[in-house]
Amino acid sequence: MDSREKYLGEFEHVVLLALIRLNDGAYGAAIRQLLHDQIGRDVAIGALYSTLERMEKKGLVISRLGEATAERGGRPKRYFTVTATGQTALKRARNAMDKMWQGVSVCSVGNV
Amino acid sequence: MENNNLVHEMPGLYYWLLCKVIPEHQRDFALGDLQEEFHGRSQQNHDQARQWIRTQTFRAVGIWLEMAIKSTGLIQCLVFGFAILSLPIIYLLVIWLSNMDETSPVIWQQLIAGEMHKIIFQSEFWAESLGIPFSARDWHMFVNTESLLWTFLSITLLYLRQHRMTTHQLALVGSLMMFAPYILGLLIIEMLQPAARKIGPLLAFMLFCVFYMAIPLVVLVFRHKQQKMDTESVR
Numbered sequence: 001m002d003s004r005e006k007y008l009g010e011f012e013h014v015v016l017l018a019l020i021r022l023n024d025g026a027y028g029a030a031i032r033q034l035l036h037d038q039i040g041r042d043v044a045i046g047a048l049y050s051t052l053e054r055m056e057k058k059g060l061v062i063s064r065l066g067e068a069t070a071e072r073g074g075r076p077k078r079y080f081t082v083t084a085t086g087q088t089a090l091k092r093a094r095n096a097m098d099k100m101w102q103g104v105s106v107c108s109v110g111n112v
Numbered sequence: 113m114e115n116n117n118l119v120h121e122m123p124g125l126y127y128w129l130l131c132k133v134i135p136e137h138q139r140d141f142a143l144g145d146l147q148e149e150f151h152g153r154s155q156q157n158h159d160q161a162r163q164w165i166r167t168q169t170f171r172a173v174g175i176w177l178e179m180a181i182k183s184t185g186l187i188q189c190l191v192f193g194f195a196i197l198s199l200p201i202i203y204l205l206v207i208w209l210s211n212m213d214e215t216s217p218v219i220w221q222q223l224i225a226g227e228m229h230k231i232i233f234q235s236e237f238w239a240e241s242l243g244i245p246f247s248a249r250d251w252h253m254f255v256n257t258e259s260l261l262w263t264f265l266s267i268t269l270l271y272l273r274q275h276r277m278t279t280h281q282l283a284l285v286g287s288l289m290m291f292a293p294y295i296l297g298l299l300i301i302e303m304l305q306p307a308a309r310k311i312g313p314l315l316a317f318m319l320f321c322v323f324y325m326a327i328p329l330v331v332l333v334f335r336h337k338q339q340k341m342d343t344e345s346v347r
Contacts, residue, residue: 028145044171045145049138068144070119071151075144 008093012060014039015051016090019061019082027066027077052080060086120154122147123162126169133176191283191333195326201232202323203254208241209315210253215240224308226301226315228294258313259320262293267328279337286329293321 008016018034019026028045035041055061066077082090121127127143134142146168153161205228215223219237222230231237266289274282297318301311 028141029148032145032149044175045142045168046134046138046172046175049142050175053138069148071148072144073119073121073147075140075147077144078141 007096008060008089011051012055013090013093014041015048015055016060016082016086019080019086020090024079024081026080031080055086056080058085059083060089120151120158120161122150122165126165129169130172133172191287192330194287195330198322198326202319204238204241205232205319206253206316206323207244207249208237209312210250211244212240223315224301224311226298226311226318228315228319254320254323256316256320258317259293259324262317262321263324263328266290266325267332270329270332274332274336277336279333279340282336283329283333286325286333290322290325290329294318 014035015031018031018038022030022034028048032043032045032048035043052061052063056063061080061082063078063080066079068074068076122130130143130146131139146165150161150165153164216234216236219231219234222228222234266286270282270286270289277285297314300306300314306314
């Protein structure tokens with residue numbers, strides 16, 4: 001595997017988790033809403049799509065076109081799904097974080 | 113009472129701005145998402161929804177600017193910045209030169225040496241040029257055939273050769289062509305020491321080449337970059 005694909009950025013990590021949580025309903029507005037509700041992060045739509053497209057190029061997610069509704073001005077949704085590669089990257093990121101957190105207490109961080 | 117069946121369209125100005133700054137390949141989905149959220153928020157509180165879409169638009173413009181600066185690189189930004197700065201300065205230099213009867217000895221020495229870049233740092237220049245009334249500013253002052261010809265030839269050459277160059281090279285070569293008359297003029301004055309009355313046309317050529325070329329060069333460079341980005345996104 002290419003070395004740059006081994007590690008997820010923090011935002012990529014969060015977005016991948018959002019996609020898994022939303023399951024089949026992961027499109028731009030829903031992802032933004034979830035990130036806002038869960039972690040209080042108000043993401044610009046351009047930044048979100050740039051990240052999703054970057055992850056799609058890396059093979060971490062795939063997208064498909066969805067329905068167009070009147071509330072959307074007749075524009076289609078673009079649904080995103082995490083691929084097997086994306087899931088592997090997530091597990092790797094979690095393992096790395098778990099290992100790094102071992103033996104670390106937040107109270108003692110300042111003393112390390 | 114609020115009609116829930118009514119679709120709340122986002123304000124036209126924000127829609128127009130968003131269309132301009134969101135990349136074409138993302139536009140349909142991103143605008144759809146924003147429209148959907150705007151509609152949902154408008155049903156709760158229309159004023160807050162307008163405030164929200166305004167914030168989203170400014171953020172989209174911010175991202176677009178950031179991307180433009182990152183992708184166009186330092187040289188292109190310098191060309192853009194120089195063009196923005198140079199136009200009003202050259203405008204003032206031209207009306208000042210066209211209306212000047214006498215000036216301080218220091219400025220006069222710099223003038224006959226062709227050192228316009230030094231004159232703009234003299235406070236007398238700014239005081240004198242800004243004090244010239246609008247009635248003394250004629251558009252004929254801004255016509256210089258030789259510079260127009262140089263600009264036309266340079267821009268045509270750059271336009272024809274741009275496909276063989278990177279944006280960085282285009283900006284660099286364009287800047288050299290824009291400044292060449294100025295540098296050449298300085299060298300001619302330095303080496304030949306022409307009489308003061310012969311320096312006027314040379315100064316005009318030195319200044320107007322920059323004046324005429326700045327905007328076309330910026331447009332050429334930014335269009336070139338846009339074309340390259342579009343080609344890369346298609347791949």
